Amino acid sequence: xxxxxxxxxxxxxxxxxxxxxxxxxxxxxxxxxxxxxxxxxxxxxxxxxxxxxxxxxxxxxxxxxxxxxxxxxxxxxxxxxxxxxxxxxxxxxxxxxxxxxxxxxxxxxx
Amino acid sequence: xxxxxxxxxxxxxxxxxxxxxxxxxxxxxxxxxxxxxxxxxxxxxxxxxxxxxxxxxxxxxxxxxxxxxxxxxxxxxxxxxxxxxxxxxxxxxxxxxxxxxxxxxxxxxxxx
Numbered sequence: 001x002x003x004x005x006x007x008x009x010x011x012x013x014x015x016x017x018x019x020x021x022x023x024x025x026x027x028x029x030x031x032x033x034x035x036x037x038x039x040x041x042x043x044x045x046x047x048x049x050x051x052x053x054x055x056x057x058x059x060x061x062x063x064x065x066x067x068x069x070x071x072x073x074x075x076x077x078x079x080x081x082x083x084x085x086x087x088x089x090x091x092x093x094x095x096x097x098x099x100x101x102x103x104x105x106x107x108x109x110x
Numbered sequence: 111x112x113x114x115x116x117x118x119x120x121x122x123x124x125x126x127x128x129x130x131x132x133x134x135x136x137x138x139x140x141x142x143x144x145x146x147x148x149x150x151x152x153x154x155x156x157x158x159x160x161x162x163x164x165x166x167x168x169x170x171x172x173x174x175x176x177x178x179x180x181x182x183x184x185x186x187x188x189x190x191x192x193x194x195x196x197x198x199x200x201x202x203x204x205x206x207x208x209x210x211x212x213x214x215x216x217x218x219x220x221x222x
Contacts, residue, residue: 033210042114042200043153045210088152090211097168098143098204098211102152 004032004089004101012107019076021104023089024069032065032072033090037103043088046074079108112136116201116214123191123221131186131217133201141204142184143211144168144176146197153200159184160207191221 004025013019023032031050035043049056049065049072056063062075076083086103093099117132135142140161145153145168155168157176165176173195175187184203188195198218202211 030208035213042213042215043202043211045212048210092208097155097158097166098202098207099155099169100145100153102150
């Protein structure tokens with residue numbers, strides 16, 4: 001079964017608003033990664049947070065990791081139409097398999 | 111700078127036919143992966159190769175075989191295609207485990 005599960009499954013927001021999505025996972029991890037997928041395209045790596053880190057920033061992205069709750073969140077601030085995409089979390093555990101969740105579909109309305 | 115290249119981009123197979131999906135990366139990465147993506151299921155790992163000369167099963171390996179031909183190339187073979195293998199297949203590579211992965215553009219496979 002898949003390691004990570006994203007919540008919500010879908011999210012619709014107005015341009016300029018913030019978008020938050022969550023990821024829960026089941027077993028211990030070395031790191032957690034977030035990816036974006038535009039319709040019909042391959043996935044693009046956004047950010048990686050290691051198990052000993054609690055928060056990480058990259059441009060308009062903010063990722064948190066709570067290993068005690070086995071959960072992570074991705075915040076996109078000041079969203080733009082170009083942020084419309086599906087977002088996936090992926091966990092990297094001791095077995096070195098990069099396992100993905102089902103994703104959150106984000107729609108940014110103009 | 112091509113990154114991860116998958117061929118073909120589209121393929122239609124008849125049930126029982128065989129084919130090989132090709133993947134090559136030009137970034138000197140050690141780790142390579144094959145995933146399938148189905149609607150509502152996210153990406154599921156079929157096989158992966160942590161380094162040249164090694165391959166391991168992922169979540170859904172049944173019906174597939176892989177070959178890590180060299181450091182650059184990682185192919186996925188369907189020996190006898192079934193309609194349940196209709197999916198979009200993605201190849202990915204990573205410098206090593208513990209780092210972000212780079213994805214190809216995908217192969218859309220339909221088995222009729």
